[in-house]
Amino acid sequence: MSDDDTPKTPxxxxxxxxxxxAAVKAVSSQIFDFAGVPAKASKAGPxxxxxxxxxxKKYFQVYHPWNFEPNSGADTAVAMKHLxxxxxxxxWVLKDEYYDNSPNKNLNLVADNDAKKMSVSIVEYGKRGTPSIGINVISGCYQVPDGQKIEHS
Structure with missing residues (x-):
C-alpha cells in the first residue's frame, strides 16, 4: 500500500x-498461521x-516487518505454497506474485485485505544459508482520536 503501488492509501x-x-499484530499472527509449518518468528515489533x-500529528500508519524461519529449511517452499x-x-486477495532481480531470484508475494485495510509483502529467501521468509504487514492510514497523540514506537 505504498504510494508507489496504489494511488491512495486506504x-x-x-x-x-x-x-x-494490536490490529497489525493480529494480522501478522494470521500470516504466521497461514504458513502452516513449524517455525520461529523474529522478535521485532511493529x-x-x-x-x-x-x-x-493526526494520521499514522503501522508497519510490522518480521522474519519467519521454518524449523526445516525445506519447509520454506512449503510455507510459501501455503501462503x-x-x-x-x-x-485476502493476492495482488502480485513475481521473482525479483536478485541473484537468487526470490519469490515475492503481495496481498491486500480491503476489509482490514492491510497489506502484506512477502519474500522467500530459500537459497540463503539459513532459509527464511521476510514478511512486512502495513496498515492503511489511521486517524488518532481527538485529544490523543500518536505514540511512536
Whole structure:
C-alpha cells in the first residue's frame, strides 16, 4: 500500500496507536498461521510512521516487518505454497506474485485485505544459508482520536 503501488492509501478509521498496533499484530499472527509449518518468528515489533502527505500529528500508519524461519529449511517452499493459497481466502486477495532481480531470484508475494485495510509483502529467501521468509504487514492510514497523540514506537 505504498504510494508507489496504489494511488491512495486506504483510510482505516480512527484508533489509538495501541489499538492500531494490536490490529497489525493480529494480522501478522494470521500470516504466521497461514504458513502452516513449524517455525520461529523474529522478535521485532511493529512501528508507527507518518501517513503519506497527511498531517503527521493526526494520521499514522503501522508497519510490522518480521522474519519467519521454518524449523526445516525445506519447509520454506512449503510455507510459501501455503501462503499463496491462503492469501486468496478470508478477504485476502493476492495482488502480485513475481521473482525479483536478485541473484537468487526470490519469490515475492503481495496481498491486500480491503476489509482490514492491510497489506502484506512477502519474500522467500530459500537459497540463503539459513532459509527464511521476510514478511512486512502495513496498515492503511489511521486517524488518532481527538485529544490523543500518536505514540511512536
Amino acid at each position: 483510510f482505516s478509521g480512527t484508533a489509538s496507536t495501541d489499538d492500531a498496533v 512501528g508507527v510512521s507518518a501517513c503519506g502527505d497527511k498531517d503527521p 499463496k493459497e491462503k492469501l486468496n481466502t478470508g478477504g
